[in-house]
Amino acid sequence: MRRPLVRFEGVSKRFGGVTAVDRLTLDIAPNEFFALLGPSGCGKTTLLRMLAGFETPDEGRILLDGEDIAATPPHQRPVNMMFQSYALFPHLSVESNIAFGLRQEKQSKDEIATRVAAMLVLLHLEGLGRRKPDQLSGGQRQRVALARSLVKRPRVLLLDEPLAALDKKLRGQTQFELAELQRKLGTSFVIVTHDQDEAMIMASRIGVMNHGKLIQIGAPADVYERPESRWVAGFIGDVNLIEGGLEKSRKIIDTAHGQFRIDNAAGAMAGERVWLALRPERLSLATKRPSARNNSIVGTVHDVAFLGDTSIYHVRLASGSRLIVSASNGGQAARFSAGDKVWASWTPDAAVVLRR
Amino acid sequence: MKRGLSTFNVVAVALGLAFLYLPITILMLYSFNASHLVTVWGGWSLQWYGELLHDQALLEAAWVSLRIGLISATAATILGTLGALALRNKRFRGRLLFSGMVYAPLVMPEVITGLSLLLLFVAVGIDRGFWTIALAHTTLTMCFVTVIVQSRLLTVDRSLEEAAVDLGCPPWKTLLTVTLPLIAPAIVAGWMLAFSLSLDDLVIASFTTGPGATTLPLRIYSEARLGVKPEINAICTIVVAVVALATVAASLAAKRTSLEDEHERDALAAQV
Numbered sequence: 152m153r154r155p156l157v158r159f160e161g162v163s164k165r166f167g168g169v170t171a172v173d174r175l176t177l178d179i180a181p182n183e184f185f186a187l188l189g190p191s192g193c194g195k196t197t198l199l200r201m202l203a204g205f206e207t208p209d210e211g212r213i214l215l216d217g218e219d220i221a222a223t224p225p226h227q228r229p230v231n232m233m234f235q236s237y238a239l240f241p242h243l244s245v246e247s248n249i250a251f252g253l254r255q256e257k258q259s260k261d262e263i264a265t266r267v268a269a270m271l272v273l274l275h276l277e278g279l280g281r282r283k284p285d286q287l288s289g290g291q292r293q294r295v296a297l298a299r300s301l302v303k304r305p306r307v308l309l310l311d312e313p314l315a316a317l318d319k320k321l322r323g324q325t326q327f328e329l330a331e332l333q334r335k336l337g338t339s340f341v342i343v344t345h346d347q348d349e350a351m352i353m354a355s356r357i358g359v360m361n362h363g364k365l366i367q368i369g370a371p372a373d374v375y376e377r378p379e380s381r382w383v384a385g386f387i388g389d390v391n392l393i394e395g396g397l398e399k400s401r402k403i404i405d406t407a408h409g410q411f412r413i414d415n416a417a418g419a420m421a422g423e424r425v426w427l428a429l430r431p432e433r434l435s436l437a438t439k440r441p442s443a444r445n446n447s448i449v450g451t452v453h454d455v456a457f458l459g460d461t462s463i464y465h466v467r468l469a470s471g472s473r474l475i476v477s478a479s480n481g482g483q484a485a486r487f488s489a490g491d492k493v494w495a496s497w498t499p500d501a502a503v504v505l506r507r
Numbered sequence: 508m509k510r511g512l513s514t515f516n517v518v519a520v521a522l523g524l525a526f527l528y529l530p531i532t533i534l535m536l537y538s539f540n541a542s543h544l545v546t547v548w549g550g551w552s553l554q555w556y557g558e559l560l561h562d563q564a565l566l567e568a569a570w571v572s573l574r575i576g577l578i579s580a581t582a583a584t585i586l587g588t589l590g591a592l593a594l595r596n597k598r599f600r601g602r603l604l605f606s607g608m609v610y611a612p613l614v615m616p617e618v619i620t621g622l623s624l625l626l627l628f629v630a631v632g633i634d635r636g637f638w639t640i641a642l643a644h645t646t647l648t649m650c651f652v653t654v655i656v657q658s659r660l661l662t663v664d665r666s667l668e669e670a671a672v673d674l675g676c677p678p679w680k681t682l683l684t685v686t687l688p689l690i691a692p693a694i695v696a697g698w699m700l701a702f703s704l705s706l707d708d709l710v711i712a713s714f715t716t717g718p719g720a721t722t723l724p725l726r727i728y729s730e731a732r733l734g735v736k737p738e739i740n741a742i743c744t745i746v747v748a749v750v751a752l753a754t755v756a757a758s759l760a761a762k763r764t765s766l767e768d769e770h771e772r773d774a775l776a777a778q779v
Contacts, residue, residue: 299670
């Protein structure tokens with residue numbers, strides 16, 4: 152990694168008796184789209200607010216460009232934030248809202264007009280400059296908030312649940328637009344979200360948080376394909392977990408459903424209790440027993456959810472537990488219905504071994 | 508459902524309105540009475556309004572009340588607004604105690620407030636008069652302003668102020684450019700309430716007044732004790748008229764701004 156743009160060094164923050172952020176260390180690189188992902192109350196927003204300067208850490212340091220910013224008040228930090236509520240000034244027009252930050256910098260009138268106009272074009276807000284925020288749609292307000300926080304060309308743009316207030320369709324569209332905007336501008340974006348799809352679509356790196364700690368950091372595909380714990384595996388997407396013990400050879404796991412071959416024991420010792428994590432789309436269903444090279448479990452289809460492009464099958468195993476299998480509906484893919492006896496199979500490299 | 512109003516409804520509304528407005532209507536009607544006797548109708552006349560212009564004492568009292576109202580309402584609005592802002596700060600220790608203390612004067616009997624202020628002024632040795640009334644009225648009305656502004660502040664999204672600071676606006680300037688415009692309606696309402704409370708206060712003024720400082724309510728009260736003169740009716744009618752005009756003007760202004768907004772919105776909608 153290049154020299155980090157932002158560095159959190161053992162940062163803690165407590166509110167009364169509650170520890171919101173717990174000795175957290177994190178580096179954010181220049182030009183990065185970083186997502187802080189976690190359930191509500193995990194401390195991700197507090198972390199963002201500490202970087203903006205609205206909260207002061209109880210312990211640790213926050214460095215921006217290698218310099219401790221503890222002594223810099225929020226209005227002097229080269230960091231801008233887009234608020235979840237957008238926080239547009241209701242008494243100011245769209246133009247004045249966007250120009251607000253530049254006016255604080257005492258920029259010349261021409262400079263302000265040029266940059267505001269450029270922002271209006273960049274965010275497709277042409278012709279709306281004279282409106283008041285209450286005369287805009289939700290999507291337009293969201294873009295004005297984005298324009299207002301970008302016009303000062305911050306070193307880091309902080310986004311606190313920026314899409315939470317949009318409806319589902321608009322959100323999907325905006326996710327791609329935001330990611331494209333970030334590539335175009337090259338500014339570092341740090342986004343806080345509880346929506347794993349949102350983080351996966353937009354971010355170049357994801358930090359998964361829980362109880363004030365960073366649990367795993369990595370590219371979206373890494374975090375999804377190689378979760379480090381059952382909690383991460385379950386938080387990001389659906390997962391089937393099968394508990395078992397590692398055999399002496401460290402190539403086979405002994406479970407209540409039989410023995411399964413694995414590729415990589417992830418450093419687990421022989422005899423250790425581990426979990427096999429299987430993504431629903433890594434499993435395939437068949438009516439006949441598949442070749443012995445693959446692992447397989449037999450069960451009955453309990454429930455089918457048709458989602459158009461895919462179907463989600465709930466397969467009940469002999470032990471009573473269930474397996475979630477997702478199958479593509481394209482081409483001549485076989486379809487199954489409730490009550491069918493099926494074999495769910497997977498290749499040894501499709502499963503991840505988890506130790507915690 | 509039955510259309511129109513039932514007899515019961517009409518009677519109830521009429522009784523309610525009569526209860527509220529009949530006394531004041533009678534007072535206003537009799538201000539145009541040609542007779543010297545307040546209770547006997549002697550035909551229409553404007554003579555009491557003419558007399559009013561020559562009643563130096565009453566005019567002076569009105570002027571004193573006006574000045575006290577302006578001074579105390581302005582001081583109370585400034586202090587009350589600052590109080591409301593302070594009460595919002597979560598880091599302010601003793602916030603609960605302080606906000607309890609703000610509400611206390613609202614329910615305190617005026618006689619007690621007036622008496623305690625009188626005792627204070629005597630103890631400190633301040634000569635009672637114009638300024639002691641103004642001070643007492645500031646004390647009385649400040650809490651009302653705080654309560655009004657506080658309730659408006661509750662509706663202001665904290666992140667608006669954070670956004671201003673985030674965009675490089677220092678905290679004191681954020682207060683002036685973001686917070687105050689947002690709570691301006693409450694500040695204006697608070698001022699108007701403080702002004703009208705000061706204008707019609709009799710109890711506290713009677714405790715804290717001194718030689719040479721007679722407010723309008725004090726003057727009216729003392730003259731009424733000697734028997735109600737038709738002039739009193741005339742000045743009361745003027746006060747009612749002023750208040751009514753101000754209320755109508757304020758509501759018209761409010762209506763006009765909202766209409767302008769609507770026109771603007773329509774024009775914009777047509778453009779797009």
